[in-house]
Amino acid sequence: MPAYAIGNLRPAAALDDEVFTYMERIQATLDPFGGRFLVHGAPAMEVREGEWNTALVIIGFPSLDHARDWYDSEAYQRLVPLRTRHMSGDVLLIDGVAPDYDVTATAAMLRAAQTA
Template identity: 80%
Template structure:
């Protein structure tokens, strides 16, 4: 099942050269694990609810194991400080949903669990 690495990163006023170097090198750390960018820091064009002041990063992986192995890899661990010294934020790894997923089926299961 596809899994994702999500980054909710707050951009500094000016991107440090070290962050730009991180960006130049990160794809090479993703490639061995099948990681590919789906969203990479594009500005939010329309904030429909709440507020948004961060740069969103979404990276897809073939599985959660692939995502974990990438994040824990020596190559990526060496890059992390280049970003974290200059940007704050949150990073998480999360499973996607299976093909054919329906929110209504999940709601039905939750209703049944609450009724029990």
């Protein structure tokens, strides 16, 4: 099942050189784990509900184990301070849904559990 690393980041007004170095080097840390950027910063984002003033990053992986192994890897952990010294935010690893996921079945299951 696919998994994702999601970053909701608040960059400083001006990006430091360390952030550019982080960006230049991150792909090499993703490659051994099958990671690829799906969303990076979303400059053309349309906010339809609520407010959004952060940069969104979504990286896809073949599995949650791949995402964990990437995040915990020595190569990536060496890069993390280059970002965290200049950006605050939230980062999470999360399972995706299977290709045959049916939200209607999930709703039925949750409805049944709530009325039980």
